Amino acid sequence: MKPPFWLAAFLLSLPLRLVLVARPGLGRDEAAYVYWSSHFEPAYAPALQAVLALLNWVGLDSPWRLRLPSIACGAAVLWLLDLRLRAASVPAGARRCAVLALALSPWQTLVGAVI
Numbered sequence: 001m002k003p004p005f006w007l008a009a010f011l012l013s014l015p016l017r018l019v020l021v022a023r024p025g026l027g028r029d030e031a032a033y034v035y036w037s038s039h040f041e042p043a044y045a046p047a048l049q050a051v052l053a054l055l056n057w058v059g060l061d062s063p064w065r066l067r068l069p070s071i072a073c074g075a076a077v078l079w080l081l082d083l084r085l086r087a088a089s090v091p092a093g094a095r096r097c098a099v100l101a102l103a104l105s106p107w108q109t110l111v112g113a114v115i
Contacts, residue, residue: 005096006082009103010075020113021067074112
């Protein structure tokens, strides 16, 4: 069985994302999210704080832990784009081009790798 195209596009873009994910330290934004996930502030990205607090509670305490939600959301964005374009009856070729363009865009590569 052939995987869905959005998944293939995500896997193709994964090496670009892993370069960012493999960075050893946290960026400024990531450090802020870590702080707020330990000191809950509903006005500051509450969903992300909750996910990070849950991952910390489970015991995943590393830069990888912080970047797992971004990787998952990066894949979800491609899936949702594909679903939306299917619902709009966009032809398969155009849909694939759009999903691939988003998957490989610098913005999506960054946002889909680090928080």
